Amino acid sequence: MRVVMVGAGNVATNLCYALQKVGHEVTQVYSHHLSHAKDLAQEIGTEAYTDDFSTLCEADLVILCVKDDALGAVATRVAERYQTEETPPIVVHTAGSMCMDLIPMPRRGVIYPMQTFSKSYRVDFQHIPLFVEASDPSTASILKDFAHTLSDQVYELSSADRQYLHLAAVFCCNFANHCMDMGATVLEKHGIPFRVMLPLIDETTRKLHTLPPREAQTGPAARKDDNVMSRQIDILQRDGEELLATIYQLLSRNIQIFQSYDK
Amino acid sequence: MRVVMVGAGNVATNLCYALQKVGHEVTQVYSHHLSHAKDLAQEIGTEAYTDDFSTLCEADLVILCVKDDALGAVATRVAERYQTEETPPIVVHTAGSMCMDLIPMPRRGVIYPMQTFSKSYRVDFQHIPLFVEASDPSTASILKDFAHTLSDQVYELSSADRQYLHLAAVFCCNFANHCMDMGATVLEKHGIPFRVMLPLIDETTRKLHTLPPREAQTGPAARKDDNVMSRQIDILQRDGEELLATIYQLLSRNIQIFQSYDK
Numbered sequence: 001m002r003v004v005m006v007g008a009g010n011v012a013t014n015l016c017y018a019l020q021k022v023g024h025e026v027t028q029v030y031s032h033h034l035s036h037a038k039d040l041a042q043e044i045g046t047e048a049y050t051d052d053f054s055t056l057c058e059a060d061l062v063i064l065c066v067k068d069d070a071l072g073a074v075a076t077r078v079a080e081r082y083q084t085e086e087t088p089p090i091v092v093h094t095a096g097s098m099c100m101d102l103i104p105m106p107r108r109g110v111i112y113p114m115q116t117f118s119k120s121y122r123v124d125f126q127h128i129p130l131f132v133e134a135s136d137p138s139t140a141s142i143l144k145d146f147a148h149t150l151s152d153q154v155y156e157l158s159s160a161d162r163q164y165l166h167l168a169a170v171f172c173c174n175f176a177n178h179c180m181d182m183g184a185t186v187l188e189k190h191g192i193p194f195r196v197m198l199p200l201i202d203e204t205t206r207k208l209h210t211l212p213p214r215e216a217q218t219g220p221a222a223r224k225d226d227n228v229m230s231r232q233i234d235i236l237q238r239d240g241e242e243l244l245a246t247i248y249q250l251l252s253r254n255i256q257i258f259q260s261y262d263k
Numbered sequence: 264m265r266v267v268m269v270g271a272g273n274v275a276t277n278l279c280y281a282l283q284k285v286g287h288e289v290t291q292v293y294s295h296h297l298s299h300a301k302d303l304a305q306e307i308g309t310e311a312y313t314d315d316f317s318t319l320c321e322a323d324l325v326i327l328c329v330k331d332d333a334l335g336a337v338a339t340r341v342a343e344r345y346q347t348e349e350t351p352p353i354v355v356h357t358a359g360s361m362c363m364d365l366i367p368m369p370r371r372g373v374i375y376p377m378q379t380f381s382k383s384y385r386v387d388f389q390h391i392p393l394f395v396e397a398s399d400p401s402t403a404s405i406l407k408d409f410a411h412t413l414s415d416q417v418y419e420l421s422s423a424d425r426q427y428l429h430l431a432a433v434f435c436c437n438f439a440n441h442c443m444d445m446g447a448t449v450l451e452k453h454g455i456p457f458r459v460m461l462p463l464i465d466e467t468t469r470k471l472h473t474l475p476p477r478e479a480q481t482g483p484a485a486r487k488d489d490n491v492m493s494r495q496i497d498i499l500q501r502d503g504e505e506l507l508a509t510i511y512q513l514l515s516r517n518i519q520i521f522q523s524y525d526k
Contacts, residue, residue, distance in 0.1 A: 010481065067486065067488065068483075068488050068490060068491050069488060069489075069490050097483075097491045097494060097495065114459070114460075114462070114463050115462065115463055115466055116463060116466055116467055116470065116479070116481045116482075117481065118470065118474065118478070118479060118481070120474070120478075121470060121473060121474060123466060127462050128462055129459050129462055129463075153459075153462070155459070161453060161455065163494070163495075163498060164449055164450065164452075164453040164455060164498070165450070165455055165459070166491075166495075167446075167449050167495045167498055167499070168446035168447070168449040168450045168455070168460060169446070169460065169463055170446075170482050170483060170495060170511075171442045171443070171445045171446035171449065171511075172442060172443050172446035172447075172460050172463060172464050172467070173463050173464065173466075173467045173481070173482065174480070174481060174482030174483070174484065174485070174518070175442040175445075175482075175510075175511075175514045176439040176440075176442040176443060176464070176467055177467055177470075177471075177476055177479055177480055177481075177482075178476070178480065178484075178514055178517065178518050178521070179434045179435060179438040179439040179442060180434070180435050180439060180471060180476040181476035181477050181480060181518075181521055182434045182438075182517070183430075183431035183432065183433075183434035183435035183476075184431070184435075184475060184476050184477070185521075186427055186430050186431040186434065187427065187428070187431045189427075190424060190427040192424065192427060192428055192431070194475065194476075196377070196392050196416075196418070196428070197377075197431060197432065197435050198471065198472060199377070199378065199390050199391055199392055199416070200377050200378055200379060200392075200432055200435060200436050201435050201436065201439070201468055201471060202468055203378055203379055203386060203436075204379055204435070204436045204439055204440055204468070205464055205465055205467075205468040207379065207381065207384060208440075208443060208461065208464060209461060210384060211381065211383070211384065212444075212447065212457065213440055213441070213443040213444035213446075213447050213457075214444050214447070215381075216379070216381060216440055217437070217440055217441065217444060218273065218379045218380065218381070218436070218437060218440075219379075219433050219436065219437030219438075220331075220360075220433060220437070221437065222437070223330065225330065225331050225332060226332075227331060227332050228331050228360045228429075231360060231426070232360070232426075232429075232430045232433060235426060235427070235430055236430070243513075243516075243517055243520070244517075246513065247438075247513055247514065247517060248433075248434075248438075250506075250509065250510055250513060251438045251441055251510065253506075254441065254445070254506055254507075254510060255437070255441050255444075257506070258441070258444055258448075
């Protein structure tokens with residue numbers, strides 16, 4: 001397919017690489033920051049554009065990979081460009097929490113790749129779950145076929161359910177990563193390298209392939225070890241980490257509530 | 264070495280398997296709950312005992328794998344049994360947050376396996392970091408050699424530093440796992456299977472092998488997306504998950520504080 005990428009951030013960058021890899025043609029890259037568009041366009045050998053959407057070419061698919069709070073405005077301006085076209089492209093966004101109907105196009109959709117992306121780290125799209133929604137059955141069929149060229153895990157999901165999925169992803173990925181960051185902060189303060197933590201972190205994740213997280217829960221809160229908990233809170237307070245101490249208490253309390261449901 | 268295991272919980276069970284695998288002899292298994300001792304002793308083909316430490320045999324090493332709040336009392340009673348012996352065994356504990364000197368023996372130490380253990384899931388000890396502390400250089404040398412029979416990652420670490428390490432492990436493992444559990448709760452409530460989250464969870468961990476967690480941080484809080492954050496907090500409150508909503512706000516706030524340090 002001939003694809004236009006609107007956006008040049010983490011998701012757009014990883015997606016462009018994946019598109020090219022499986023043989024789609026990325027004909028244009030747009031970004032609010034022309035330098036970002038240029039960087040990405042150069043890497044994949046295409047043309048860079050900034051906010052002037054009158055330059056949008058014909059395409060089969062326009063992918064909006066922009067910040068959630070810019071999405072509505074960008075979608076409206078992209079739609080304006082195509083309003084006189086006889087066969088306008090399908091326009092999709094990739095956002096977990098945004099409604100499909102933000103896009104005022106006759107054929108519209110969502111392809112939400114549920115993964116964490118960094119520009120500096122390429123991910124393999126093949127095993128990334130792609131959650132697809134479309135304005136109508138024929139567009140759904142095209143988008144699902146397209147999604148299957150990128151990944152072997154394609155699901156259809158409504159905007160409402162995608163919201164819950166995205167919320168869960170914030171807990172499972174963003175908040176979990178932040179817990180690692182808080183751990184790294186404690187280690188750094190005391191001169192212990194973060195890498196000693198990696199086998200434990202790997203195992204924490206690996207366990208979840210065979211045990212639900214409730215059952216996999218270990219640690220002082222799960223075993224109601226009040227002595228260790230109060231000593232660890234003391235360490236954080238002594239280190240001047242008041243907010244970490246508060247988070248420690250709140251998460252420990254919630255672990256105990258969850259463990260009590262289990263019995 | 265001839266090893267006595269005091270304890271039959273998650274750590275003791277995994278450790279007994281690892282000891283046997285590399286050719287040490289586990290001669291006795293003790294547990295406050297005789298049935299637990301029997302289960303473990305039967306699995307590894309040895310004898311089960313409960314709280315009467317007068318039955319402790321001669322050994323090279325006694326490993327105390329009991330709950331932190333029982334450790335002091337158990338260590339004292341084990342020491343009483345050996346006080347008339349000419350060459351008493353080395354006695355170690357395996358606790359992250361407990362001081363070595365809780366063990367009133369001339370030759371004492373700590374072997375802290377930094378990993379998350381479940382009885383129902385065997386881990387491979389070979390790559391588990393073992394943090395060793397000892398009462399004296401000769402005991403340190405014996406314990407490090409012993410630890411090296413189990414793992415290729417052996418470090419010497421003082422009781423003070425081990426406390427920080429354990430605190431970091433609570434964040435990186437226990438709290439991270441609880442974040443997964445909170446995510447699972449959201450999914451379950453809306454009929455979405457947890458397994459769709461596994462590729463994202465795996466990638467979240469895998470990234471940390473090449474990026475520090477601060478740099479790997481993504482999500483609505485990191486990109487200051489207030490709309491998504493307030494919508495997600497609304498969802499939690501609508502679902503009656505007040506405590507999760509509070510945790511969401513607190514973690515998001517701390518992510519933003521950490522990201523601001525970075526710049």
